Amino acid sequence: MIDLSTEYLGLKLDNPLVPSSSPLTGELDSARQLEDAGASALVLPSLFEEAIEQEQKQLERFVHSQALGHYEALSYQPVPEDYGSELDSYLERIQQFKSSLDIPVIASLNGISSSGWIDTGRELQQAGADALELNVYYIAADPGASGEEVENRYLQLLADLREHISIPVTMKLSSQFSSVANMVVKLQQAGARGVSLFNRFYQPDIDLESLEIKPHIELSSSMESLLRIRWIALLRGRVDLSIAATGGFHQTHDIIKALLVGADVTHLCSVLLQNGPQHISLLKQQLDSWLHEHEYESVTQMKGSVSQSCAINPAALEHCNYMHVIRSYGR
Numbered sequence: 001m002i003d004l005s006t007e008y009l010g011l012k013l014d015n016p017l018v019p020s021s022s023p024l025t026g027e028l029d030s031a032r033q034l035e036d037a038g039a040s041a042l043v044l045p046s047l048f049e050e051a052i053e054q055e056q057k058q059l060e061r062f063v064h065s066q067a068l069g070h071y072e073a074l075s076y077q078p079v080p081e082d083y084g085s086e087l088d089s090y091l092e093r094i095q096q097f098k099s100s101l102d103i104p105v106i107a108s109l110n111g112i113s114s115s116g117w118i119d120t121g122r123e124l125q126q127a128g129a130d131a132l133e134l135n136v137y138y139i140a141a142d143p144g145a146s147g148e149e150v151e152n153r154y155l156q157l158l159a160d161l162r163e164h165i166s167i168p169v170t171m172k173l174s175s176q177f178s179s180v181a182n183m184v185v186k187l188q189q190a191g192a193r194g195v196s197l198f199n200r201f202y203q204p205d206i207d208l209e210s211l212e213i214k215p216h217i218e219l220s221s222s223m224e225s226l227l228r229i230r231w232i233a234l235l236r237g238r239v240d241l242s243i244a245a246t247g248g249f250h251q252t253h254d255i256i257k258a259l260l261v262g263a264d265v266t267h268l269c270s271v272l273l274q275n276g277p278q279h280i281s282l283l284k285q286q287l288d289s290w291l292h293e294h295e296y297e298s299v300t301q302m303k304g305s306v307s308q309s310c311a312i313n314p315a316a317l318e319h320c321n322y323m324h325v326i327r328s329y330g331r
């Protein structure tokens with residue numbers, strides 16, 4: 001029997017296959033299917049700061065127009081019957097998932113400012129979330145904002161939350177930092193228990209007829225996992241926090257590589273949207289077989305055995321022999 005168990009954010013998980021935020025992790029039916037197929041934990045879809053802000057503005061408008069008595073005014077907007085639904089239904093979902101599933105449930109917040117998140121974080125914890133993933137989906141588009149200012153936003157948000165909640169907090173990061181490694185160290189110092197590497201930024205497209213910017217979401221491919229694998233290899237052994245590999249993990253071989261370089265878990269989204277929740281059982285079975293064939297007794301034994309700190313040729317991970325690779329094209 002191969003021991004597939006792993007530790008992630010201080011949680012003992014049955015195996016390293018964790019569905020990341022997606023519509024599949026937001027409904028109890030599909031969450032049950034994920035658990036039945038072998039998912040060892042799941043990350044809920046994010047609660048979005050902008051959605052909560054919008055609700056607050058609606059409430060303010062409502063209170064304001066009531067105070068003025070301008071019910072007939074054009075600007076009057078009634079508060080929808082399901083007012084407060086975003087946060088309330090998120091909390092209800094956590095409670096429902098916790099009472100219906102055996103696996104850990106990780107809540108996810110998407111935003112960049114501390115205001116409001118501290119109370120929200122507390123509520124998520126009270127509702128029973130086992131951990132909290134912060135997805136700081138932030139495009140640093142302001143030419144006046146330095147890299148340090150951008151990084152400080154992340155650090156401040158994390159520090160504020162850590163002060164008020166006790167469940168583990170993990171940061172879902174993009175790869176777009178001047179020094180990813182330094183940023184991860186700073187997050188660890190600020191109290192992060194883990195990082196998810198890396199978030200995918202969705203690229204807006206241009207409609208050539210209407211000349212409008214249109215949102216565009218495309219599922220990932222296996223190739224994207226290589227960026228994650230490289231950075232996890234560089235970090236493992238140098239930082240002391242949990243690492244989730246996210247982005248491009250489709251094939252069992254992608255997952256094995258992530259574990260070999262030191263990921264504690266692999267987050268799965270596109271592959272499950274494409275193949276359905278049951279696909280986890282196939283991945284789990286194939287992972288088990290690979291370990292067996294390669295004479296590993298456990299995931300713990302293989303984890304990190306090819307990270308930079310253990311690699312025979314560490315330089316290969318950093319430079320990847322750039323000149324050689326370029327010159328080898330077409331040969």
Ligand SMILES: Cc1cc2nc3c(=O)[nH]c(=O)nc-3n(C[C@H](O)[C@H](O)[C@H](O)COP(=O)(O)O)c2cc1C
Binds near residue numbers: 199200248249270
């Ligand atoms: C339809 C869809 C919805 C998603 N919703 C969220 C979300 O609410 N919060 C979040 O942090 N990531 C969200 N993601 C990102 C995924 O969790 C994941 O990080 C990303 O797709 C990369 O993993 P993959 O290559 O396995 O798809 C979403 C992705 C998709 C495709």
